[in-house]
Amino acid sequence: MSVKxxxxxxxNGHGHGNQDHGHHExxxxxxxxxxxxxxxIGIQYxxxxxxxxxxxxxxxxxxxxxxxxxxxPLPLIGNLLGETAMPGGVMAPEFYNQLGAMHGTIMVFMGxxxxxxxxxxxxxxxxxxxxxxxxxxxxxxxxxxxxxxxCIAMVASFFLPGGAAQSGWTxxxxxxxxxxxxxxxxxxxxxxxITSSLLGSINFIVTIVxxxxxxxxxxxxxxxxxxxxxxxxxxxxxxxxxxxxSVMQIMDRxxxxxxxxxTGLVVSGEPLKVAGGGNPLLWQHLFWFLAHPExxxxxxxxxxxxxxxxxNNTRKPLWGYRLLVYSVxxxxxxxxxxxxxxxxxxxxxxxxxxxxxxxxxxxSIPSVVILTCFIMSLYGGNIRFTTPMLFATAFLPMFAxxxxxxxxxxxxASDIYLHDTFYVIGHFHYVVAxxxxxxxxxxxxxxxxxxxxxxxxEKLGKVHFWLSFVAINFVFMPMFFQGMAGLSRRLYDPxxxxxxxxxxxLNVLISWGAWGLGLAQLFFIVNFFLSLKKGARxxxxxWNATTLEWAAPSxxxxxxxxxxxVVYREPYEYSVPGKSNDYSPQFRAEG
Amino acid sequence: xxAAQHExxxxxxxxxxxxxxxxxxxxxxxVGVSYLHLARPAAIAVALVIATVKAGLVAxxxxxxxxxxxxxxxxxxxxxxxxxxLLLLPNxxxxxxxxxxxxx
Amino acid sequence: MSETVIPxxxxxxxxxxxxxxxxxxxxxxxxxVMLFGALFSSYVLIRTGMPHWPPEGGxxxxxxxxxxxxxxxxxxxxSSITMVLAWASCKMGNLPRFRxxxxxxxxxxxxxxxxxxxxxxxxFHLGHTPAHDNFYAVYFTMTGLHGLHIVGGIIVNGYLLGPxxxxxxxxxxxxxxxxxxxxxxxxxxDLVWIFLFPSLYLL
Numbered sequence: 005m006s007v008k009x010x011x012x013x014x015x016n017g018h019g020h021g022n023q024d025h026g027h028h029e030x031x032x033x034x035x036x037x038x039x040x041x042x043x044x045i046g047i048q049y050x051x052x053x054x055x056x057x058x059x060x061x062x063x064x065x066x067x068x069x070x071x072x073x074x075x076x077p078l079p080l081i082g083n084l085l086g087e088t089a090m091p092g093g094v095m096a097p098e099f100y101n102q103l104g105a106m107h108g109t110i111m112v113f114m115g116x117x118x119x120x121x122x123x124x125x126x127x128x129x130x131x132x133x134x135x136x137x138x139x140x141x142x143x144x145x146x147x148x149x150x151x152x153x154x155c156i157a158m159v160a161s162f163f164l165p166g167g168a169a170q171s172g173w174t175x176x177x178x179x180x181x182x183x184x185x186x187x188x189x190x191x192x193x194x195x196x197x198i199t200s201s202l203l204g205s206i207n208f209i210v211t212i213v214x215x216x217x218x219x220x221x222x223x224x225x226x227x228x229x230x231x232x233x234x235x236x237x238x239x240x241x242x243x244x245x246x247x248x249x250s251v252m253q254i255m256d257r258x259x260x261x262x263x264x265x266x267t268g269l270v271v272s273g274e275p276l277k278v279a280g281g282g283n284p285l286l287w288q289h290l291f292w293f294l295a296h297p298e299x300x301x302x303x304x305x306x307x308x309x310x311x312x313x314x315x316n317n318t319r320k321p322l323w324g325y326r327l328l329v330y331s332v333x334x335x336x337x338x339x340x341x342x343x344x345x346x347x348x349x350x351x352x353x354x355x356x357x358x359x360x361x362x363x364x365x366x367x368s369i370p371s372v373v374i375l376t377c378f379i380m381s382l383y384g385g386n387i388r389f390t391t392p393m394l395f396a397t398a399f400l401p402m403f404a405x406x407x408x409x410x411x412x413x414x415x416x417a418s419d420i421y422l423h424d425t426f427y428v429i430g431h432f433h434y435v436v437a438x439x440x441x442x443x444x445x446x447x448x449x450x451x452x453x454x455x456x457x458x459x460x461x462e463k464l465g466k467v468h469f470w471l472s473f474v475a476i477n478f479v480f481m482p483m484f485f486q487g488m489a490g491l492s493r494r495l496y497d498p499x500x501x502x503x504x505x506x507x508x509x510l511n512v513l514i515s516w517g518a519w520g521l522g523l524a525q526l527f528f529i530v531n532f533f534l535s536l537k538k539g540a541r542x543x544x545x546x547w548n549a550t551t552l553e554w555a556a557p558s559x560x561x562x563x564x565x566x567x568x569x570v571v572y573r574e575p576y577e578y579s580v581p582g583k584s585n586d587y588s589p590q591f592r593a594e595g
Numbered sequence: 596x597x598a599a600q601h602e603x604x605x606x607x608x609x610x611x612x613x614x615x616x617x618x619x620x621x622x623x624x625x626v627g628v629s630y631l632h633l634a635r636p637a638a639i640a641v642a643l644v645i646a647t648v649k650a651g652l653v654a655x656x657x658x659x660x661x662x663x664x665x666x667x668x669x670x671x672x673x674x675x676x677x678x679x680x681l682l683l684l685p686n687x688x689x690x691x692x693x694x695x696x697x698x699x
Numbered sequence: 700m701s702e703t704v705i706p707x708x709x710x711x712x713x714x715x716x717x718x719x720x721x722x723x724x725x726x727x728x729x730x731x732v733m734l735f736g737a738l739f740s741s742y743v744l745i746r747t748g749m750p751h752w753p754p755e756g757g758x759x760x761x762x763x764x765x766x767x768x769x770x771x772x773x774x775x776x777x778s779s780i781t782m783v784l785a786w787a788s789c790k791m792g793n794l795p796r797f798r799x800x801x802x803x804x805x806x807x808x809x810x811x812x813x814x815x816x817x818x819x820x821x822x823f824h825l826g827h828t829p830a831h832d833n834f835y836a837v838y839f840t841m842t843g844l845h846g847l848h849i850v851g852g853i854i855v856n857g858y859l860l861g862p863x864x865x866x867x868x869x870x871x872x873x874x875x876x877x878x879x880x881x882x883x884x885x886x887x888x889d890l891v892w893i894f895l896f897p898s899l900y901l902l
Contacts, residue, residue, distance in 0.1 A: 041703075138704045139719045206726045208721050213666065214712045215705075240730050241677050245737035248844075253743065255840055260830030263745065263840075279832040281749050286741055289685035293737075338676050344688060353691030356684075563703050604790040611787075615780040629760055629901040635779050642897040649893045657783050657886045664716040667725050674729040678736045686743050 028581050035232035035242055038149070040141035041562060046127030047146050047455060050448075053119035056155065057441075058525065060110035063103045066447045066523050070095040072515035074497040095515035097496040098230075101134035102162070102186070104494055108173030109190065112298065113197050114155050116243060116440055121201075121239070122151070124447050125208060125232045127455060130554035131560065132226050134217025134569035134591075139210040147203040154196030159455065172494060176292060177284045179266035182271060183356040188257050191250045196519070198247045201239050207237035217552065219571035225592070226551045226575045227322060230310030230329050231453065234336035235301050242297035249290035255281075285350055292343035295436075300339040302436055303403075304332060306443030307374055310396045313446045316549045318385025319394035319586050321576040324377035331370035333378075338367040348416045349423050364414035375400060387580065389467030390547075395446035398473055406435030409484060425493075427487025430480050438476045445469075445528070452532075453546050457558045458484050458539030464531040471524035478517030548587050551575055555591040614656045621649050702822040709873045716801045724753050724880040731848075735891050738844065742837050742898065761842050762827075763838065763900045766817055771814050778807035782856075782882045789875040794867055796864045797878070801860045804885070815846055838899055845895060848888050855881050 006540035030037070039045060074093055077083075089099040125561045126144065138144045161168040166184025169175065178189050216225070252263040258277060264287045267280030315322045322328065344352065344360040352360075378400055385436055387393070389500030399522045409431040420532055424429065445468075452460050486507045498504035498511060545554040552571065554566050569591045577588040623647045633641065655661040660671075711718050746752050753762050766884075779802040788796035822828070822835070829839040859881055866874040 058868035071688065079768075126819050135706075137705060139707075140723060141703070141705070143723075202727075204729075205759055206723050209726055210722045213715060214707050214722065237673070240726060241674060241733050244730050244734035245681060245740075247743070248734055251844065252840060255829060255836065259828070259836075259839075261836035262830075263741070263836060264832055277863075279754075279830060281754060281833040283689070283744060283748055285862050286685070286744050289688070290741070293681060293685075341680055343686075344684070347688075352688055356688040356691050367729070411890060450763070604787045608787065609781050611780060615776065617796055618776045618779075619773060622769065622776065625897055625901065626765065626769050629765075629897075639902055641900055643894075646894050646897050650890050653779060653886050653890050653893065658883055666715045666717065666722070670725060670729055674732050678732055681733065681736050682740045684744070686747065687741055689744055689748065 011574050014241060026577055027233045038145060040137070042126050042130050042138045042141065042144060043455070043560060043564075044124075045144050046123050047124060047518075048148050049118045049151070050123030052155065053115050053123055056110050057115035057119065058529075059159075060107050061522060061525075062108040062379050063110070065518055066095070067100060067103045067107065068515035068518045069428050070100055070496065071498060072512045074499050093306075095496075098167060098170060099496070100496045101172075102168040104168045105172050105175075105190075109158065109169065111436075112173065112302065113194070114158065116150065116436065116444070117201070117298075118303050119444055120230070120440065121235060121301065122148070124203075124305060124309065124444070124451070125235075128451060128553055129208065129229055129232055130211060130215070131320075131454070131556055131564055132229055132551050133212060133215060134552045134555075134565065134571065135211060135215040136563045136565070137349065138207045139215055143203050144207055147200045147207070150196050150203070151200035154193045155299045157189055157193040157196065158559070159185040161193070164189060174295070175253065175287075176291075177253065177256065177282075178269055178271075178276075183266055183277070183329055188254060191254045191257075194250050195247060198250070201243055201301070205236040205239040208223045209230060209240065212236075217569045217571055220552075223326070224571055224574055226308075227311040227328055228305075228308035228551075231311075234332050237306045238297040238301050238304075238336055238339060242294045245290045246294035249287055253287065272521075275332055279594065285347070288347050288350065289344070292346045293340075296340040296343040296346065297336075299432070299435070300335060301528065302440050304335070305438040305475075306399070307332070307378075309443045309447040309450070310378060310399050311381075312449050312549075312551065313392045313396040314381050315391055315576040315578065316450075316547050317388045317396070318382055319388075319578045320381060320385040321574070321578055322377065323380035323383075324373075325574075325576065328377050329372055331373045335367065335370040335374075338363060338370070342414075343390050344368050345414050345419075348419045359413055368407065368411065368414070375404060375407070389448075391460070391462055391469060393445040394443045394466065394469045395425055398469070399442050399446070400402065402434055402438035402442065402476075406431060406433075406439050409434065422487055423488075424492055425487035426483040426491045429493050430483030430487060433480045433483070433531070437480065438473070440554060442472075443476055445472075448532075450547070451553075452535070453542040454553055454556070454558050454560075456536060457541060458535050458538070459542055459546065460535045460539060461531050464534075465529050466528040468524060468531065471520060472529065475479040475521035479514050479521055482507075482514050545589070548585075549579055550587050550589045552591055554589065610656055614652045617652060618649055621645055706846050707782070709870065718876055719727060720876055721883075724883050729882065730759045731887060731891075735841075735844075735894075738841050739894070739898070742841065743902070745833050745837060749833065754832045755834075755855065758835075760901055762793065762834070764821070766899050767814055767818055768896055768900045771811050772892065774807050774811050774814070775889045775892050777834065778804045778811070779886055781807065782885045786882050789867075789878050792871070798860060798864075801856060801878075805853055805856050805860065808849055808856070811849055812846065841895060845888070845891055847902070848891070852881075852885050854886055855884065 030039075036044060039048075066078065068080065069076070077093030078095060082095075085099075087094060089102075095103075103407065126138070130533050158168075164185045166186055166278070168186040169180075169183065170188035171180040171183050171187060171412045175187065175190065194429040198492045212225075212229055252261070256263050256265060262279045262282040264284050265276065265278050265280055266283045266284065269278070269280065311322055340358060342363045344356065345364045348357055348360075382397070389397075409427070413422055413428060413431060430574065449460055449465055452458070489507045490503045491501075491507055495504070499508055542558050544556060544558055546558070552569055555569050557566065570593075572593055573588060573590055574588055577590075579586045580588055625642060626640055628645075632638075640680070660667070705719070709718055709721050715722065753759060755762075779798045785797050785800035787792075788800055802895055819839075822839075827835050829836045853893060863877065864874070866877070
C-alpha cells in the first residue's frame with residue numbers, strides 16, 4: 005500500500021540514517037519485533053495481554069481448589085510445584101498469598117489495561133481518527149519494550165527465594181516492607197510497567213488532539229476515542245504518585261528507610277531495628293490515588309467498545325452521544341477525588357470521610373448516565389445478535405450489578421461491615437470480569453476481521469459467550485452472600501471460622517464455576533488461532549459500520565489508508581431517513 | 596521567515612538576562628531570610644512565596660509559558676488542580692486522624 | 700517501503716498552534732509535577748507526623764550544607780540561562796554558538812552533580828544514611844530522584860550536542876524544536892530544585 009503525503013506541511017525530518025530507502029521490505033525483526041507500526045504494537049500488546057489474562061486466571065483456578073477443598077492436595081498440578089509452594093501437593097498459606105497478590109497484579113496491570121489501552125487503543129485509535137500512525141511511533145515501540153521486561157520480572161519473581169509478592173496486589177506496608185524478596189521485584193516491575201504506561205498515555209493524547217483527519221472535529225469522534233482520551237489523562241496524572249510510592253517502598257526494603265514504618269513496630273516478638281517515624285497510611289494514600297483512577301482506566305475503554313458495538317449492531321445512532329462525552333469527562337475528573345473510600349477503616353475523621361462519601365456518591369451519577377444511554381440505544385433498534393453484540397449487551401446488566409453493589413461500599417455505615425469481605429471481591433469482579441472483560445471480548449470479535457482480514461467463527465463465538473456468561477455468574481454472584489455472612493477476603497482457609505463454614509458450600513459452587521469458566525475460554529482460544537488460517541475472508545467493512553477504521557483495508561497496510569480519509573458526518577449515522585443504505589459511513593462523501 | 600524569527604528571539608534576549616539576575620537575587624533573599632529564623636508559619640510562607648515567584652519566572656519566561664497556547668494552559672490547569680488535591684487531601688485526612696476527634 | 704509521514708512533527712498544528720513534540724513534552728512535565736508532588740506531599744505528611752524535625756534536634760539548615768546547596772542553586776539557574784541561550788542560538792541559525800551554550804549547560808549540570816557528591820559523601824562519612832532517620836530518608840530520596848533527573852537531562856543534552864546535531868543539517872527547524880523541548884525539560888528540573896532547596900535546607 006502506498007502512503008499519500010499529508011497535505012499539511014509536515015517537514016519530515018526523521019533521522020532516516022539506517023532506514024531502507026525505496027521499496028525495500030523491512031527485515032523480520034524490524035517488521036514484527038521492534039516495529040514502530042501502531043498496528044503491530046497493538047497486536048503485540050493484545051497477544052501479550054491475552055496470555056497474561058489466561059495465566060492470571062490460572063493462578064486463581066489453583067486458589068479456588070484451596071478455597072473449595074481446604075487442605076486437600078491439588079490433583080495433577082499439586083506435585084509439580086515443589087515442596088515449598090505445595091508440600092505434599094497441599095497449597096502452603098504463603099503460596100496462597102502469592103497467588104492472590106499476583107492474580108490481582110497480573111490481571112489489572114498485565115492483562116486488562118494492556119489489552120484495553122495498549123492493544124485496542126493502539127490498534128484502533130489511529131485508524132478511527134484517520135491517522136497514518138501514532139504521533140510518536142518510536143516512543144510507542146519503546147513503550148511496549150519497557151512493558152514486556154516488567155511483565156517478565158513480575159513472573160520471574162515466583163522463582164525468587166521466598167516466592168513472589170504476597171502482600172496483596174495493594175502491597176500495604178508494614179507487611180510489604182518486611183516481605184520476602186519477591187516484593188522488591190514487584191516494585192521494580194511496577195516501575196517499568198508504570199513508565200511504559202506514561203509513555204503510552206503521552207502518545208495517545210497528542211495523537212488524538214493533533215492527528216485527526218480533515219473534517220473530524222471533537223464532536224464527530226467515535227465515543228471509543230473520547231473514552232481513550234480521558235483514560236490517557238487518568239494514566240498520565242494518576243500513575244506518578246504510585247511510582248513515587250514504589251520508590252519509597254524500595255527505599256524502605258533496600259536502603260532501610262522508614263517511610264512507611266511507624267516507631268515501635270514489633271515483628272515476631274522482636275522490635276524492628278529501624279528508625280521509625282513513618283506512616284503506613286502514606287502508602288495507602290499514594291497507592292489508592294492511582295488505584296482508584298486505575299479502575300476507571302479498566303472500565304472506560306470497555307465502555308468505548310460497548311458504544312461502538314451497540315451502535316453498529318442496533319443500526320441506530322448512539323442515544324445521547326453528547327451526554328456520554330460529558331459523562332465520561334466528568335467521570336475522569338471525579339475519579340481523582342474519591343480514593344479514600346478504600347480507606348474508610350483506617351481511622352479517618354468524620355469530616356474527611358464525609359467528603360469522600362459525597363464524592364463517591366457523585367461519581368456514580370455519570371456511570372448511571374452512560375449505562376442509561378447505552379440501554380436507550382437499544383430501544384427501537386434493528387438488533388443483530390452477533391457475537392460482539394452478545395458480549396456488549398451482556399455488559400449492561402453485569403456492569404449495573406457491579407456498580408450498584410459498589411454503593412454500600414461507598415457509604416461508611418455499611419462499609420464498616422462489608423470492607424475486606426468477599427462482598428468487595430464480588431463487587432469489583434462484576435465490574436471488571438463480566439463487565440470490562442466481556443466488553444474486551446466484544447472488541448476482539450468486532451475488530452479481529454480488521455486486524456487479520458478474517459472473521460472469527462460465529463458458532464464457536466456464541467458457545468464461548470453463553471458458557472462464559474453462565475459460568476461467570478456462578479463464580480461471582482455467591483460472593484455477595486459470602487461477604488454479607490462476614491467471610492473475609494485473602495483468607496487461606498475459610499473453614500477455620502464458623503461463619504466461613506456456614507458459606508463453605510458456596511465456595512465449592514464458585515470453584516466449579518471458575519473451572520467451567522476456564523474451560524469455556526478454550527472455545528475462544530481455538531477460534532482465535534483456527535480463524536487465522538481458516539476464517540472467512542473479509543473486505544474493508546464486514547460489519548457495515550460507519551467509523552473510519554472500516555475505510556482501511558483488512559488488514560491495513562503501512563500508513564493505513566490508501567487515500568487520505570476525509571470525514572463528512574457524525575460517527576453513528578445509521579438508518580438515516582431517506583437514505584437507501586441503513587448506514588452512512590463517516591468517510592464516504594455521498595451517504 | 597528566518598529573519599523574523601532571528602529578530603524575534605534577539606528582542607527577547609534582554610528579558611532572559613533580567614530574569615537570570617532576578618533569580619540569583621531571589622535566591623540570595625531566600626537564604627538571607629532564613630537567617631532571620633522567623634516563626635515557623637511565617638518562614639514557610641515567605642520561603643514558598645519566593646520559590647513560587649522564582650518558579651513563575653522560570654516557567655513564564657524561560658519556558659515561554661507567558662506566550663503559550665490554550666491547550667497547554669488547559670493541561671497545566673488540570674494538573675495544578677490534581678497536584679493540589681494530592682498535596683492537601685492526604686494531609687488533611689491524616690491531620691484529622693491525629694487530632695484525636697471522637698470516633699477517630 | 701518508506702517511513703510513515705507523521706503530520707505536525709515540525710510545523711505547528713493549525714488549531715492547537717503547537718507541534719507534536721512540544722505538546723508531548725508538556726504532558727510529560729505534567730506527569731512529573733504529579734511525581735514530585737507525591738514526594739512533597741509525603742514529606743509534609745511524614746514531617747508533620749514527627750514531634751521534631753530534624754528528629755535528632757537542631758535545624759535543617761544546621762544539619763545540611765546550605766552554602767553548597769546555595770551554590771548548586773546558582774549553578775542550576777545559570778544552566779537554565781545557558782540552555783535558553785543554546786536554543787536562541789539555534790533560532791538565530793548559529794550552530795557554533797549553540798554548541799558553546801549547550802556545552803556550558805552540560806558542564807554546569809556536572810558541577811551540580813559533583814557538589815552533590817561532596818554533600819552525600821560527607822553525610823555517609825558521618826553515618827547519616829537514608830536509614831538513619833526519616834529526615835535523611837526524605838533528603839536522600841528527594842534529592843536523589845532529582846539528581847537522576849539531572850542525569851537524564853545530561854544524557855538528552857549530550858545527545859543533542861553530539862550525534863543529534865546531524866539533524867541540523869537536514870532540518871534545522873526540527874532540530875531547534877528538539878532543543879526547545881529539551882530546554883523545557885531542563886527548566887523543569889531547575890524548577891523542582893527551586894522548591895526543593897528551601898523545603899529541605901531552609902525550613
